Amino acid sequence: MFYQCPKCKSCWQQPIIKCPNCFLELERIKSNKAKVIGVSRVTIPTLTHPKVPYFVLVLEDESGNRWAQKSVEEYKIGEEVSFKPESSSEAVAIWRVKYDILEAIEKAVELIGGIKVNQDSKIIILPTLFVPAHPYLGENTNPQVLNTVIKFLIKKGAKSENIKVAGQSFDEVPIEASAQKSQFLQVCSENKVSLLDLAQTEFVAKTVDSFNFEISAELYNQDVIINLPTLNLHPKLGVAGATENIFKFFNKRSYLSLKYLFASEQIFTKINKSLPENILTIGEAMNVQKKNKLTVLLSFVLASYNMVNMDRVFAEICLLDSLPNYLKKTKIENIPVAGRKIKEVQFNIESI
Ligand SMILES: [Zn+2]
Structure with a gap:
């Protein structure tokens, strides 16, 4: 770009x-093509890049823009670097935010087969909104990413009056307070989209193999559903990301009783059968929280139609030492990855 x-x-x-x-x-x-104009082979491991050897490429596009990029494959000077899309619904795309969040979102979504939106599409976006916290703390989805997703949808043809940003409080803090401090309210009013408190909506009962879920009826009136989690590491959950965020579509009582009765991995295996198909997850990994809640700048955007696969890829990127149970059965080698390769973006964030 x-x-x-x-x-x-x-x-x-x-x-x-x-x-x-x-x-x-x-x-x-x-810019569609990039040519390799310089290659360095790195053989000394560091705490943040423990796997060697790897290569640092200097790339140049057709207009003479140059930048450096890590690669696990060796390239020769003059070779072209390109990225193939993966149309499988299991695929996860990874793209780095260089300067432009919109470019990263466009690229990541395009690499997993894109999204169909028109002026009549009813769209609901579910960002992570757990606590009333300022954006730099990394607790909630970065408001710039939410803003850019809305602009991306409008650029694709959606009407702002058909877009809703959804949230729900599972504790005593009113959703409006969290929305204000996280700057979501400002993003919504600037883009003329509405903020929807899911707690005020009707809930429909869904039963999957004796698991009873109560899910917001709003979800079944939409043409496009976007799960927009911030991807973080978590001291108890291991990963607090795409799957954890989707619970906000549940009724609070149903969520708390399920969490009390069952382990997360049992719920996660059933959850997909009860939700509408084709939920697009755009994972924001800009300022990623370590288990001790301090943040590390990663600047990635991930996209997938499979939220469990996204959490698994994120755990692999962060070199998480022990996987949470709900991710143990998902083999990383079975997930098609588009865009940047996992090994190229792996970063041991717990080491710093
Ligand atoms: Zn000029």
Whole structure:
């Protein structure tokens, strides 16, 4: 991706918004091909990059933009680097946010087969909204990512009045307080989309193999459902990510009783059968929380139609030492990965 002035045709790699010479808004131009112009082989492991050898490539696109990228495959100078999409519903796409969150979201979603949206599509977005906390703490979905997902949908043809941002409080804190401090309220009003308190909606009973779920009826009136979790490590759960977030579509009472009666992995195996199909999960891994709640800058976006696979890929990226039970049966080698390879983005965040 690069940014070009429509008048003087100057280009920038960073989204500086306006040309400093002409004061015109820059146009976003996609770069489709990148050529290798430099290769370094790294053989010394570090705490954050423990697996060696790996390669650091210097890439150049057709407009002369250059950047460095880690690779597990060796490339020769002059070779082209490209990324194949994976259309399987099991696939997980990984893309790094360089400067432009929109580019990362567009790329990640495109790599798993895209999303169909038109002006009549009713859309619900479920970001992580657990606590009233400022964005830098990494507790909730980053508001810039929520903002960009809404803009991505509008760019694809959706109407803002058909988009709802959903949330629900499972404790004493009113959802409005969390929405305000996390800056979600501001994002919603700027984009003219509504904030929906799921606790105020009707719930429908679904039974799967003697498990009784009560799920918000809103979910069954939508054309597009987007699960938008922040992906974090967690001292008890191991991973607090895509699957944990989806519980917010449940009735609070149903959620608490299920959690009390059953282990998470039992619920997770049934949960998918009770939810509508084709829920798109866009996982935000910008400021990722370690188990001690301190954050590490990772700057990734993941996309998948399978939320368990996404959590499994995220655990692998963070080199999590022991997997939570609900992820143990999901073999990493069976998950098709598009975009960046797991080994290229692995980062032992607990080591720093
Ligand atoms: Zn210019």
